[in-house]
Amino acid sequence: MKIGYAVPAGLLAASLLFAGCASNDNNNNGNNGNNSNTSGNNAAAQTGNGATSSPSATADSTAATTADFTTAIDEYRKYVIEQCDEFVKQTEGFTDAVKAGKLEDAKALYAPARMYYERIEPIAEALGDLDPNIDARENDVDAADWRGFHKIEQALWQNNTTDGMTDVADRLLKDAQLLRAKVETAEIDANLLVTGAVELLNEVSSSKVTGEEERYSHTDLYDFVANVEGAQKIYELLKPELAKKDPALEQTIGERFTALLNELAPFKSGDGYVSYETLKEDEVRKLSQNLDALAEPLSNMGTILGV
Amino acid sequence: MKKKDKPSWGNAGTENELPKEDSKEQLLFDKKLSRRDMLRLTGASSLGLLLGGGGMGGILAARKAAGQAGQAGASPQHTGTDIIPFYGNHQAGITTPAQNFLCFAAFDLTTTKLSDVQKLLEAWTAAAAALTSGTLIGSVNDNPNLPPADTGEADGLTPSKCTLTFGAGPAFFDDRFGLAAKRPASFSDLPAFTGDSLEPQWCGGDLCVQACADDLQVAFHAIRNLARIARGTAVLRWTQEGFQRTGSADPAGGTPRNLLGFKDGTGNPDVTDEAEMRSVVWSGSADGPAWMNGGTYLALRRVRFRIEVWDRSTLSDQEATFGRHRQSGAPIGARDEFAELNLEAADASGKPVIPPDSHSALAHGDGSVKMLRRSYSYSSGMDLKTGQLDAGLVFISFQKDLMKQFVSIQQRLSKNDRLNEYMVHTGSAVFACFPGVREGGYIGETLLG
Numbered sequence: 001m002k003i004g005y006a007v008p009a010g011l012l013a014a015s016l017l018f019a020g021c022a023s024n025d026n027n028n029n030g031n032n033g034n035n036s037n038t039s040g041n042n043a044a045a046q047t048g049n050g051a052t053s054s055p056s057a058t059a060d061s062t063a064a065t066t067a068d069f070t071t072a073i074d075e076y077r078k079y080v081i082e083q084c085d086e087f088v089k090q091t092e093g094f095t096d097a098v099k100a101g102k103l104e105d106a107k108a109l110y111a112p113a114r115m116y117y118e119r120i121e122p123i124a125e126a127l128g129d130l131d132p133n134i135d136a137r138e139n140d141v142d143a144a145d146w147r148g149f150h151k152i153e154q155a156l157w158q159n160n161t162t163d164g165m166t167d168v169a170d171r172l173l174k175d176a177q178l179l180r181a182k183v184e185t186a187e188i189d190a191n192l193l194v195t196g197a198v199e200l201l202n203e204v205s206s207s208k209v210t211g212e213e214e215r216y217s218h219t220d221l222y223d224f225v226a227n228v229e230g231a232q233k234i235y236e237l238l239k240p241e242l243a244k245k246d247p248a249l250e251q252t253i254g255e256r257f258t259a260l261l262n263e264l265a266p267f268k269s270g271d272g273y274v275s276y277e278t279l280k281e282d283e284v285r286k287l288s289q290n291l292d293a294l295a296e297p298l299s300n301m302g303t304i305l306g307v
Numbered sequence: 308m309k310k311k312d313k314p315s316w317g318n319a320g321t322e323n324e325l326p327k328e329d330s331k332e333q334l335l336f337d338k339k340l341s342r343r344d345m346l347r348l349t350g351a352s353s354l355g356l357l358l359g360g361g362g363m364g365g366i367l368a369a370r371k372a373a374g375q376a377g378q379a380g381a382s383p384q385h386t387g388t389d390i391i392p393f394y395g396n397h398q399a400g401i402t403t404p405a406q407n408f409l410c411f412a413a414f415d416l417t418t419t420k421l422s423d424v425q426k427l428l429e430a431w432t433a434a435a436a437a438l439t440s441g442t443l444i445g446s447v448n449d450n451p452n453l454p455p456a457d458t459g460e461a462d463g464l465t466p467s468k469c470t471l472t473f474g475a476g477p478a479f480f481d482d483r484f485g486l487a488a489k490r491p492a493s494f495s496d497l498p499a500f501t502g503d504s505l506e507p508q509w510c511g512g513d514l515c516v517q518a519c520a521d522d523l524q525v526a527f528h529a530i531r532n533l534a535r536i537a538r539g540t541a542v543l544r545w546t547q548e549g550f551q552r553t554g555s556a557d558p559a560g561g562t563p564r565n566l567l568g569f570k571d572g573t574g575n576p577d578v579t580d581e582a583e584m585r586s587v588v589w590s591g592s593a594d595g596p597a598w599m600n601g602g603t604y605l606a607l608r609r610v611r612f613r614i615e616v617w618d619r620s621t622l623s624d625q626e627a628t629f630g631r632h633r634q635s636g637a638p639i640g641a642r643d644e645f646a647e648l649n650l651e652a653a654d655a656s657g658k659p660v661i662p663p664d665s666h667s668a669l670a671h672g673d674g675s676v677k678m679l680r681r682s683y684s685y686s687s688g689m690d691l692k693t694g695q696l697d698a699g700l701v702f703i704s705f706q707k708d709l710m711k712q713f714v715s716i717q718q719r720l721s722k723n724d725r726l727n728e729y730m731v732h733t734g735s736a737v738f739a740c741f742p743g744v745r746e747g748g749y750i751g752e753t754l755l756g
Contacts, residue, residue: 194452256539289417293539302452 400470413512474738509734549683601742609734630665
């Protein structure tokens with residue numbers, strides 16, 4: 001919850017131009033010569049090649065001025081809208097069950113509905129108060145302001161009831177609909193894509209891995225997977241540009257997504273995932289380490305933005 | 308956006324620091340618009356910030372890169388007595404006089420490809436050369452669109468005698484990497500010793516890095532960045548920090564005291580005596596596989612002291628436990644710290660002056676077996692179960708043969724040492740520390756190359 005994304009588009013464009021003129025090529029990320037590093041920690045690669053990287057003015061200015069993210073941005077907006085449409089639909093099903101007092105139905109619908117939100121969380125975070133209204137956990141906000149999914153989660157799993165949740169359910173659905181309306185106009189630029197992908201994984205790292213996100217329902221793995229899928233979507237969209245700029249990095253990120261998803265696979269159960277409580281300590285640690293292994297090179301995707 | 312809010316002026320230094328061989332364009336740029344001019348022109352507006360993040364930052368990075376290239380790699384921007392050379396016949400951090408602080412890290416490899424391990428060691432080598440010379444690692448530290456390659460907390464600090472010592476554990480020679488045939492014959496996990504209370508989270512590891520420095524932040528920075536570089540190839544298995552009295556607290560540089568209050572390391576061999584080091588520490592051509600020539604074996608024991616129990620034992624008990632006087636460090640009955648341990652001396656009633664089961668007597672034995680100790684104290688908060696301090700010793704020794712040296716001494720100690728009452732071994736690991744790295748080479752090259 002933070003980060004204004006509204007300004008940078010214009011600034012960024014100017015910045016790219018300026019960098020092109022100044023032809024400060026040595027800062028061209030040192031990545032061009034890194035093809036050998038397929039195991040590919042990018043920071044390591046930079047270390048290895050930094051001192052010897054030679055200027056490549058042409059390549060740099062070309063990349064900086066011609067990198068065109070229009071397609072990626074359009075595709076991502078399409079994806080966000082699809083996810084939002086489905087999110088509203090699923091949330092409606094969930095809130096209907098809550099209001100009808102169908103406890104078990106509500107429990108079953110809770111985590112799957114949230115996945116549509118978790119995939120596009122950075123967008124929601126960029127849209128003012130929507131994220132806290134929809135997704136705040138107890139103590140994230142003042143008690144009086146607490147609403148949204150986790151308030152209902154507490155009622156369903158801790159208090160084992162839907163009582164008193166009708167208003168919360170109504171507001172949640174309204175917030176979901178508002179999100180759907182707002183994403184039409186959300187400012188999406190290449191910078192948001194790059195930072196958003198990292199942020200999705202940071203979300204996993206700071207709250208899902210620890211089991212804090214879904215402290216009553218223990219459905220953290222649904223969020224975990226959804227965050228990773230959301231980041232993967234962005235990676236897929238930026239992949240062509242990344243392959244041009246730093247093929248080794250592109251390949252490494254791809255491999256690490258595969259590795260992480262393989263780690264997650266055994267925890268599938270039916271259409272969903274096992275309770276986070278059933279994970280053993282070393283299983284959690286391994287997931288966390290695989291996540292860090294992915295997030296590290298992913299955080300270097302900004303290399304496609306030029307300087 | 309946060310990163311962009313901060314213009315890079317702070318890193319610019321003065322104009323005088325500009326290397327002469329900077330490209331013409333940079334010089335032109337600097338001439339046209341000095342930093343101050345630019346600030347004035349832009350009035351620190353968003354445009355100014357923009358230039359800071361994009362244009363100027365790039366130039367600063369270019370300048371830094373040019374500087375590094377001009378200095379042929381490892382040459383530091385710092386000079387003076389607080390640099391310990393990274394390259395050499397032997398790794399640093401072994402016969403190097405112990406710095407003030409230790410950060411020790413054991414890693415587990417997550418890859419099963421030997422080529423990945425080699426790449427990791429190559430990347431670690433490049434990083435280590437920078438870390439030990441006080442320069443930022445990597446070339447990308449000013450690009451606003453990327454996380455800086457160096458995490459930055461040691462930026463501007465002196466090298467602080469930072470040394471990084473790398474080794475491989477016995478597990479590295481299992482069936483994962485096809486290196487079983489290269490395992491030195493006598494190199495394996497330590498046998499169980501009487502009284503061991505080892506906890507798995509303090510034991511073993513495929514690789515180790517011993518970071519030592521006169522500044523804890525510098526040592527931590529090294530481990531943190533090496534762990535970061537390893538992501539996707541290796542993960543941390545355990546880490547332990549250590550300390551001893553600092554040089555400034557003890558300008559005379561006396562033998563440091565452990566947390567039991569006694570001097571520790573008095574009987575160490577002389578690291579300046581090359582013949583002695585060859586006979587005690589360095590593995591030679593007659594000692595094992597050729598790839599270990601110039602290397603050595605590290606034994607580490609995490610020893611928790613029963614501090615509260617020790618603190619209520621009498622001074623005479625404490626001295627009899629060590630076989631030395633607490634204040635002077637001299638053997639019981641002697642006045643000079645460095646006096647020979649005379650284990651034959653007896654009092655009027657015929658009792659040995661130095662108890663045969665004292666720590667010094669047992670560790671010394673007949674004096675024929677030596678090792679180079681390089682231990683640090685540790686403090687890891689408190690034991691939540693008992694409310695007692697979790698503090699003790701990160702025992703580290705270097706020797707050319709673990710079995711003949713560390714193990715034979717430790718077997719003696721573990722059975723009879725009076726000190727056992729006041730301590731418990733909670734961690735254990737051994738590593739084959741590679742020979743030194745030549746410039747252009749990489750850590751472990753003799754094994755993997």
